Amino acid sequence: MTDTSPHGDPSNARRAVLGMGAGGLVVLAASACGSESSSPTSAGAGASSGSSAGGTRVRKDQVPEGGGVLLSAEKVVVTQPTAGQFKAFSAICTHQGCPVDSVAKTIGCSCHGSQFAIADGAVVQGPATQPLPAKTATVDGDFVTVT
Template sequence: MTPYVRPERRISRRTLLGSAGLAAAAVGGLSACGGGGDGGAGSSSGGSAGPVSAKTSDITVGGGKVFAEGQAVITQPAAGEFKAFSSICTHAGCPVADVTSTINCNCHGSKFSITDGSVVNGPATQPLPARTVSVSGDTVSVS
């Protein structure tokens, strides 16, 4: 019986460079959602954590607003009660998208409480970190 001999296979330069480009794009795409894993302190686009201020009238009662530039979300669970949280999802480091009756991350469907930032719907298992909020007159500020 004659042993099988694998024919020599050559990869063209074009194929090699194309494959390397696809691999780089895949790694870049995966890293866009941040550090991965729960408690992820991954980076996100849209600025860095910093001070934010808004008019109290801009924050709806029973809802809230996301401030991408300061990586903050301000909510008003009850009239005159303002809360603030990090706007970076603890599941994969994506920025949260919007606030309805919950704080919503569109990357993987996590939802957080507007009252305390706790997880309402996974896959996240860690709450959104609270931020310091203060109200002066008709201005709400987050630091």
């Protein structure tokens, strides 16, 4: 008698292992996308931030005017569109959930090329069709706290 279950056929077992291996590569590739950016605007490149029960904090002087800073670990972008005006947004692209990876005159996602405005998170360039979700940015002394 021949076992017809997927577990009894060695070729099915090989396919299952290969399928798992390919899935593992996808997970590995996806996790590589979430690594710290080498961009000068990432927290890993000189900006210090911290999280506490009160939210995520970053020093005001680390958020460039007309640009911003990406806090990768906290999945937050803090911008300063004009002098003294601080904004904060989710660092997760609304197109397909990739982490954004650059902040300059716009907030950029290199997965598919979406760009968002630093003033309000609005889509500047698709394929994203929804803005980045806004977070609350509160200035307290030398720090911006994001909640």
